[in-house]
Amino acid sequence: MSGLYFEEFEVGQVFKHRMRRTITEADNTFFSALTHNPAALHLDEEYCRTETEFGQRIVNSAFTLGLMVGITVGDTTLGTTVANLGWDEVRFPKPLFHGDTVRVETEVLSKRESRSRPGQGIVEFHHRAYNQKDELVAHCRRSGLMLGKPK
Template identity: 70%
Template sequence: MAGKWFDELQVGDTFDHPIRRTVTETDNVLFTTMTHNPAQLHLDEEYCREHTEFGTRIVNSCFTLSLMVGISVAETTLGTAVANLGWDEVRFPKPVFHGDTLRVETEVIALRESRSRPDQGIVTFEHRAFNQKDELVAVCKRSGLQRKKPV
């Protein structure tokens, strides 16, 4: 399904995205090393076993954020986005572990016509990611510049 045009969206629209994703050790290690993040929380199992409350490595939160937003694209912004304008209020209330399966839902929380671009508008989405236990593991607000339906 293609993304939505700005003028097809209404505040309160909610999308339960059909893609779910099981996070693997490879996802975590590759993302963490590709971004030059040396945090032991993501890379050192022995350290985590001995020195953290989790007892094991946790998934890099930047990967979780990227996955959450990425899963949302097909139903929200695919082919209709001009630009991502920013992320606000990014939170990770519970950690993600290797083997967790995430699902994502998105809600339109604000819409505003662009003052300088009459064929575009600014949409604010709230993305929420849940693990297989239905625990909220990530949430963020994302603002983007979205095209209006061509006339």
């Protein structure tokens, strides 16, 4: 188990996650197909080359969100989370393209003991994803219900 217990998180703590991921065409195509998203922006190279400002397919933003959060799990919540409580303020300031490499940082924004679940607490994270050019490509706030240290 590599996740942290509620008591081990500190407000202001920053994680620079070592895991990175280069996004492939297969990632984007499979994810879009599995989620029944037929948007030409993700699947039709010719359309994107001739009809969009991007000139190429862009990565499905739902995949970007899932990848961003997934990269953080090993360092923060693996084995110590009870539940993901939600995502807020999800933003994608720049698109990702096939071949881009994503790295992620997480900051602990707040934490409080649960009022209804003794021995557990809520931690609010701010996840930020960057491409290989260090451009911010996604960010969100996420709340997780975390286990307290066993007694």
